[in-house]
Amino acid sequence: MAQPGAVTGGMPTLALATTGALRRPSLEERDAILSLPASEASLARALAGQVDLFDRLEVAPPPRAREAPLEGPARIAFWNVERGKFLDASAKLLRGLDAAAYLLCELDLGMSRSGQAHTARELAQRLSAGYVFGVEFLELGLGDAIERSWHAGEANEAGLHGAAILSPFPLERPALARLESDGRWFDGANGERRIGGRMALLASLRISGRPITLVDVHFESHSDPAGRAVQMERLLDAIDAYAEGQPALIGGDFNTSTLSRGWARGSGEKPVLPEERLLDPVPFEPLFEVAAARGYDWRACNTPGVPTQRTRPDGTPPPPLGRLDWFFSRGLAISDPRTVPAIDDAGAAISDHEALVVIVGPA
Numbered sequence: 001m002a003q004p005g006a007v008t009g010g011m012p013t014l015a016l017a018t019t020g021a022l023r024r025p026s027l028e029e030r031d032a033i034l035s036l037p038a039s040e041a042s043l044a045r046a047l048a049g050q051v052d053l054f055d056r057l058e059v060a061p062p063p064r065a066r067e068a069p070l071e072g073p074a075r076i077a078f079w080n081v082e083r084g085k086f087l088d089a090s091a092k093l094l095r096g097l098d099a100a101a102y103l104l105c106e107l108d109l110g111m112s113r114s115g116q117a118h119t120a121r122e123l124a125q126r127l128s129a130g131y132v133f134g135v136e137f138l139e140l141g142l143g144d145a146i147e148r149s150w151h152a153g154e155a156n157e158a159g160l161h162g163a164a165i166l167s168p169f170p171l172e173r174p175a176l177a178r179l180e181s182d183g184r185w186f187d188g189a190n191g192e193r194r195i196g197g198r199m200a201l202l203a204s205l206r207i208s209g210r211p212i213t214l215v216d217v218h219f220e221s222h223s224d225p226a227g228r229a230v231q232m233e234r235l236l237d238a239i240d241a242y243a244e245g246q247p248a249l250i251g252g253d254f255n256t257s258t259l260s261r262g263w264a265r266g267s268g269e270k271p272v273l274p275e276e277r278l279l280d281p282v283p284f285e286p287l288f289e290v291a292a293a294r295g296y297d298w299r300a301c302n303t304p305g306v307p308t309q310r311t312r313p314d315g316t317p318p319p320p321l322g323r324l325d326w327f328f329s330r331g332l333a334i335s336d337p338r339t340v341p342a343i344d345d346a347g348a349a350i351s352d353h354e355a356l357v358v359i360v361g362p363a
Contacts, residue, residue: 014202014241015134015176017056024110024158025050025138033195034140038187046186046195053135053160054196057176060121062130062168070169072208073333073361074100078216078251079342080325080353083108083143083161084119089344090351091126094166097340097357101167101205103216103251107133110158112151113143120164132174132203133164136218137185137196144192146314161194163201165216171203172211177238179231180220190222200235200252202242210362212332213243217252224260225285232287236294247331249360250296253353255324258284278322279305291328300334301327301358308354310342317352327358335359 029049036042047054077099081090084107094102104123108114124131139159142148165171179198186195200217219231232254239248258281259271282288288298307321327337337358342351 013178014238015055015057016174018059018174019056020058020060022056022058022109022133022135022160023052024160025053027155030138030140030156030159033138034193040183043183043186043195050138050195053138054178057174057201058133059174060124060130061170063125063128066169069209070100070205070207073335073359074207075357075359076101076103076214076249076251077355077357078103078325078327079355080105080218080253080351081119082106082351082353083111083114084117084123085114086344086350087117087119087122087126091123092344093340093342093350093355094123095127097355099357100169100207101165101171101214102127102129103165103214105163105216105218105253107162107164109133109160109162111139111143111156111161112154113147116157120166124164124166127166127168129166129168130171131164131166132171132201133162134176134199134201135160135162135196136199137161137194140193140195163199163216163218165201165203165214167205169205171205173204173242175202175242176200177202177235177242179217179234179238184220184222198231200238202239204243204246207360208362211243211246212360212362213239213246213248215239215248215250215252217250217254219252219254221255222261223255225258225287228254228256229286229290232290236291236296247362248329249332249358250328251356253325254287256281256285256287256326257322257324273320275320278320279307281323296328296330298326298328300337301329302337302356303339306339308339308356310349310352310354312349312352325353325356327356329360331363333361333363
């Protein structure tokens with residue numbers, strides 16, 4: 001198994017196969033994987049048996065065809081929905097953003113912690129949108145320590161966790177790119193057991209008749225700045241392989257904590273960093289240099305100095321809070337970036353991440 005911070009595997013390969021409904025692995029399948037010894041050979045065996053989950057996308061068109069094409073500029077949203085546990089409140093928040101496309105990560109399908117719902121499909125239905133959904137991990141348990149405590153004695157119906165792009169407009173050429181395959185979550189040392197790996201979703205959305213590449217990504221949380229820079233290189237390589245030179249907008253949770261998550265395997269005591277470092281991680285995260293060298297900008301796309309983390313009702317994560325979520329753009333006209341509080345009507349947190357929005361159009 002790879003050490004914390006390491007990123008292994010070769011160049012990203014684009015998966016283009018689609019289906020109307022992904023297969024839902026049985027509890028017996030998942031328990032059989034869980035019973036395997038935590039070795040590289042076991043991981044390879046487990047992944048080989050689940051290829052049809054990891055090499056294709058579940059796709060559904062918008063329920064109603066749009067009579068007119070999307071004219072720019074257009075608002076695009078990104079949000080780490082944190083499992084999708086609060087579907088009604090989440091849908092209301094997203095509806096209020098009035099976006100042409102929603103880039104969403106941390107969505108469950110058949111998990112006890114989120115009511116066994118297909119959260120991407122549920123949100124799409126509430127927004128009268130189509131969707132593209134890809135699996136990041138096949139979960140072998142109920143989740144993290146808190147979730148295991150809350151749902152003790154229950155079982156996941158499918159155990160799928162991933163990301164989605166939603167839009168009321170047609171999404172063209174959906175694709176999936178795997179960014180790493182080191183198996184760091186298989187042995188349970190990160191607090192839970194699962195197979196799969198970090199990935200990005202890509203799709204083209206036509207704005208004023210021109211295709212724009214939309215990218216939805218979630219970088220590894222148990223990594224370090226060097227590992228995240230490697231993931232950025234692989235992400236940008238995947239975008240070029242998908243549509244080199246096409247204008248692009250990336251929305252993602254890049255986990256720009258400015259440090260290694262190795263502390264979680266050691267004392268368990270997270271280092272307390274200055275708030276100004278957490279809100280401006282650019283000098284400490286080489287992924288920004290990687291993006292700049294490849295022609296991507298983040299300065300015009302984001303609200304500097306504003307955290308994107310939010311403390312949950314249970315008090316986690318505690319302040320100081322940082323900026324982990326970002327837009328990056330290439331070849332686009334950008335305006336009006338905002339960071340939107342992820343709260344319900346009563347002011348309670350519905351995710352540990354705020355939502356991001358930005359207006360884009362052809363340059």
